[in-house]
Amino acid sequence: MEFRKKRLTIREAKEMDMVHCLSHLGFEPVKIIRNDHWYHSPLREERTPSFKINSALNRWYDHGIGKGGNLVDFGVLFWECSVADALVKLSGDFSFQQQRILPVRSGAEHLGKIKILDSFLLSSWPLQLYLQQRKIPSEIATRFCCEVRYEFSEKTWYGIGFKNDLGGCEIRSTYHKLSSSPKGITTIQNGAENVLVFEGFFDFLSFMVILPKDEFIDADYIVLNSLAFLKAIHPTLNSYKNVSLFLDNDDAGNNAVKLALKWGKQYEYESRLYEGYGDLNDWLINSPQAQKYQHSQITAGSPMSEKPPNVL
Known part of the structure; x- marks a missing residue:
């Protein structure tokens, strides 16, 4: 399909809900008094909140620097860029979500309630910021x-989509962890004798961050998207010479590893790499040993770079 990039007009940007937009950028009010939302200024460091958004007027004012205005004015200062560049950065998530909604962080996966409307090249600034927070370079995320x-x-939302083999999609953002029907695994086949199995796609992306480029084609990859599928693909896994398991370091993941190790000697427990952390992405984000992997070692000449993004 042909990718389309979204662009906001100045008028559209000015009408966007500033409280909601700042929440997407990771800033929450310290206190709310009637229509006034008070923040620690996103434009500078301070201990006493002096940055105010009046939700009725949809305007901001920073008492510390004596400046204020609309969202476009804020974007120019926040990103230290031109109006045109600010509009590019603001394009995406915000324009379709005018009302602020509290984040869903329970980790529950919702099925049958999601309707995919469209897909694009991964470009929205809030989603790029979310990837940065999870230490996934944009060039790797856009590949898969x-x-x-x-x-x-x-409501209408934007999120990072990861397609499964049945046509369903895993969706992640700061606000949601969702799955559209049908639910299924995702396979990336390279005709290899070895396979690496990941519980979630952010663990797979994390592995792509730390993987030397010359090792990519030495394995197939399976992302379960749900631990429940591990037993179902048992026959497929048995066809491989080696099966490396990168599952979560929790009770469910540990029990699944114990079960798989009984299936044969070709099954290997790789979770020791990130022992003490919840999963591979948690290790990549928080482990001092993972700092050297923060920049991708996969170059534009790697085999996977020639494949298109995984769009719907």
């Missing part, structure tokens, strides 16, 4: 993921 616009709970 796309940006999806979807309906959920009678």
